[in-house]
Amino acid sequence: MAALKYSRQREAIYNNLQHRKDHPTADMIFVDIRKEFPNISLGTVYRNLSLLSDLGKIQKLTADGIADRFDGNILPHDHFICRECGAMMDMDFVDTERFKEEAASRFDGTIERCSVIFYGICPECKRKAEAERAQSGANRFAKPVKITPTV
């Protein structure tokens, strides 16, 4: 079994993640951390994020249509992604654990973890849209409609 050694880069990556709450991508962390370590490589960032995630020190979040994001908060909680501004935010007021237990009690296999991601329009974008609509009457979040054959 491989023994883990200390590395300044790994510590910096971990700390960077602890000090921000925007659920950054590997590249966002890379850009930020390069201020402190100008020579760090993106590969190192990926390697350490993957390692920290395997160790359970951070969380990797995979969602539809976007690059993986990382979260320094490992307490069980859910996430929301805004399809307007792309922001990912915490949704920690829903009891996911109860939900997970409910599933586990009726499932024959073993449930180890559960990912819950909500998609929609975030409070800020919704507010902006409502202000606009009050003026123009148009709804810029309306999904495009197509003329559709059966398939």
Next chain:
Amino acid sequence: MAALKYSRQREAIYNNLQHRKDHPTADMIFVDIRKEFPNISLGTVYRNLSLLSDLGKIQKLTADGIADRFDGNILPHDHFICRECGAMMDMDFVDTERFKEEAASRFDGTIERCSVIFYGICPECKRKAEAERAQSGANRFAKPVKITPTV
């Protein structure tokens, strides 16, 4: 607004998805459908899956560490992925709608959809593992342990 035209390829892709329950990747569909359309290209499969998903005729499923999968069943239901065999299966006995409403009622933005994915060991792999363990005493699903510094 673009008008949609019928295409045999799109119909075949849609039907292929309706007739299977293994939550295939784009490539799996491509391989299967090539029996009927030897000249179809992977790009066409991707384009149509994306289109059908936008139209709400099928569902795209994004999960950790695997290629996107597609589901012909658009009724709200959750999924489970086995980390041993990689199979993705339905978990439709949990009331996700209630869960989604619970979240929506306490959230200031608009929740449009919700993805719930469970990860663990599927019933079949669990059974096999238990049979093996009864003989050898070893647990092949034990996660590797590392000696860990603070970070």
Next chain:
DNA sequence: TTGGGTGCAAATCTTTTGCAGGTGT
């Protein structure tokens, strides 16, 4: 006829990996 759809291949984006040299223990 016209504009959407297709096949093909190249491009893009994200993430992983091989290698040679650096560093923690």
Next chain:
DNA sequence: ACACCTGCAAAAGATTTGCACCCAA
């Protein structure tokens, strides 16, 4: 000294896209 870790760059994997031709409406 011995692994582990890093930077660099190339590779890999998944998905998208430009283009010329084809086909449904």
